[in-house]
Structures are given as C-alpha cells and as structure tokens.
Amino acid sequence: MRIIAGLGNPGRDYGETRHNAGWMALDELAWRCRVVEEDFRCGGALARCGGLWLFKPLSYMNLCGSSVARLRRDAGVGLEDLLVLVDDLDLPLGSIRLRPGGSTGGHRGLASVAEALGTQEFARLRMGIGPCPAEVDARDFVLSPFAPGERVPVEGMTRRAADAALCWAREGIETAMNRFNRRSQNQQDPDQETPPTGPVSP
Numbered sequence: 598m599r600i601i602a603g604l605g606n607p608g609r610d611y612g613e614t615r616h617n618a619g620w621m622a623l624d625e626l627a628w629r630c631r632v633v634e635e636d637f638r639c640g641g642a643l644a645r646c647g648g649l650w651l652f653k654p655l656s657y658m659n660l661c662g663s664s665v666a667r668l669r670r671d672a673g674v675g676l677e678d679l680l681v682l683v684d685d686l687d688l689p690l691g692s693i694r695l696r697p698g699g700s701t702g703g704h705r706g707l708a709s710v711a712e713a714l715g716t717q718e719f720a721r722l723r724m725g726i727g728p729c730p731a732e733v734d735a736r737d738f739v740l741s742p743f744a745p746g747e748r749v750p751v752e753g754m755t756r757r758a759a760d761a762a763l764c765w766a767r768e769g770i771e772t773a774m775n776r777f778n779r780r781s782q783n784q785q786d787p788d789q790e791t792p793p794t795g796p797v798s799p
Contacts, residue, residue: 598648598649598650598672598673598674598678599648599649599650599674599678599679599680599766600650600652600665600668600669600672600674600678600679600680601623601626601649601650601651601652601680601681601682601762601766602619602623602641602652602653602654602665602668602679602680602681602682602710603619603620603621603622603623603624603651603652603653603681603682603683604619604620604654604658604661604681604682604683604684604706604707604710605617605618605619605620605653605658606657606658606740607655607656607657611740613742613743614739614740614741614742614743615684615726615738615739615740615741615742615743616658616684616726616739616740617684618682618683618684618724618726618751618754618755618758619681619682619683619684619706619724620653621751621755622682622722622724622755622758622759622762623651623652623653623682625755625756625758625759626646626651626759626762626763627644627646627651629759629763630644630646630647630649630651631646632644632645632646632651637655638668638671639652639664639667639668639671640654640655640656640663640664640667641653641654641655641656641664641665641668642655643668649766650668650672652664652665652668658705658706658709659705659706659708659709660709661706661709661710662706662708662709662710662711662712662713662714663709663713665679665681665710665713665714666710666713666714669714676714676716676718676719677720679719679720680719680720680721680722680762680765680766681707681710681719681720681721681722682721682722682724682758682762683704683706683707683721683722683723683724684704684723684724684726684739685702685704685723685724685725685726685727686704686726686727686728686729686735686738686739687702687725687727688723688724688725688726688727689725689727689728690725690726690727690747690750690751690754691725691750691751691753691754692724692725692754692779693722693723693724693725693754693757693758693761693777693778694722694723694725694778695720695721695722695723695761695765695770695773695774695777695778696720696721696723696774697718697720697770697774698716698717698718698719698720698721699717699721700717701717707721720765720770722758722761722762722765724754724755724758725754726739757777760777761773761776761777764776764777
C-alpha cells in the first residue's frame, strides 16, 4: 500500500488558486484511476485505487500535517510509502521536482507534515507556481487563481505530476526522479534551507 497526499486549502474560494496545485494533481490521478467513491477519514477525503490511496487533508494548509500522519499511522505504512504533492513558489511555473526528503523550504504545508511525522525525510513532489512578481505579496500571490494565459503550462504540469506520482508508486523514487526531474544549472533547489518566506495558509 502507498499513500499520495495532495496539499491544498478547502473551500470554493481556494479551489483554483496556485496554493492548490497539489489538489489539482491528485484530482488528475483520481480521474486516471477512475475513482468513483470517496471515503472520509483522518480529517480528509480518501480514494482508493488498488494498493494506492489518494488523500486530501481537509484542514487548511498550515494544519494539514496531523491528518497525513494519522492516515499513515492507521494504514501502517512506512515513510518510504508516502508521497506529498505540493505547490512551490521557488520553482518556475510548469516545472516539477521530486525529492526523497529535504527541508520544507518555508512551505507551511510541508512544515506541518514534517512536524506531525517528526521528520523531514518523506518524499515530496513540488509543482512550480513561480516566480512571484516583486511588487506582489507572496501570500496574496499563492492564494490567487492562475491567469488565463497560464492554463496550458498548468495543465501540462498537472499531467506530468500525475505521471511522476504513478511512476513513484510503481517503480520507486529513484526511477521517477531520473525520469521526471529537469533542472537548469542556474535554478535554485528549493530543498536547500531557505528563510520561511514561501507559501502561507489563509
């Protein structure tokens, strides 16, 4: 059994915002798996696809960790069988990055999960929503919807994130990283420790 948890904020006001990229990728996975039934447990929405569990914590981003940790504990799976899908302000729009662990990079959702699990060593798939314009507050930016002109790269990113998550589930993280990670020489790696100025909860 493996768990893929997508991070986002509940409620209509946040459904199409940048901060909910993790939910968008999880919805793509649910569609591909032809999920027709959802269960609600551990403070979130859970869908099953064979040995794969798709999970949306239904608390706000900065409080989501306890739900993820509780589901992992109840399911009896190890940290190596958990993948978290999350937006990332430090990655350019449309890019994805899969890592087996590392810092939270200032992301409050990842920080909440790390605190609840007691470790930062869990796999995460970051989805690029940046850069944030210099004149715009980061909180306002991540809680704003994608612009119409961003639809194509966002849809492509969502599909690639779903592909990478399925590859992780079927073939392991090393194979998935080798296949899906693309990094320019000048791009900062968000898994390096940075000040907590990234996405925040409402």
